[in-house]
Amino acid sequence: MKPRTAVTLAACCLATLLAAEEAAACSCLEPGPPAEALQQADAVFAGRVVAVERADQEVAGHHLQRRKVTLDVATVWKGCGDGEPLAEARRVVLWTGLGGGDCGYDFEPDASYLVYAYAAGDGEERFLTTGICSRTRRVEAAGDDLAALGAPKRSVEPNSE
Numbered sequence: 106m107k108p109r110t111a112v113t114l115a116a117c118c119l120a121t122l123l124a125a126e127e128a129a130a131c132s133c134l135e136p137g138p139p140a141e142a143l144q145q146a147d148a149v150f151a152g153r154v155v156a157v158e159r160a161d162q163e164v165a166g167h168h169l170q171r172r173k174v175t176l177d178v179a180t181v182w183k184g185c186g187d188g189e190p191l192a193e194a195r196r197v198v199l200w201t202g203l204g205g206g207d208c209g210y211d212f213e214p215d216a217s218y219l220v221y222a223y224a225a226g227d228g229e230e231r232f233l234t235t236g237i238c239s240r241t242r243r244v245e246a247a248g249d250d251l252a253a254l255g256a257p258k259r260s261v262e263p264n265s266e
Contacts, residue, residue, distance in 0.1 A: 131208035133238035136221075139253035142240040147224040148184030148191050148233055149254065151244055152176035153217045155196070162200055163230075174199045174212045176220070181259040184222070195261055200225075200234045208236035219247040 136142055143149050153176060160173040175198050184191040191197060199222055202209025221240045222233040235241045240250060
């Protein structure tokens, strides 16, 4: 290779590296058993997805594109005590990433899910979030979890909306 070609190639590579945006990749450890996941989560519930939309979310001063997922709550195992996110909720909004490296969960409208959710944010800016690193899964694939979780703390009558 000619010295000039090598210098040009090296300069192009360096320019590409310097111009590249910060990349993020999702890396998960296998989630623990249901009892451990229940203990670690802030809310555990089953519900049907009524809406999934791409939305802007402000998190810790950062503007993020995320998925805003609205679910009708059917059953609650955790998060239904006084002042907790599912204390009286019949419908809950949950945030997750868009997928493709940000650990976002791909919720499908009208499907029912067992959700292990985590509280994030501060004060009035608190919200629930989940992702592919949690034990969140479709209800029909969550038989082991449902058996391990046992009786729910609260069941919710279906919305008439």
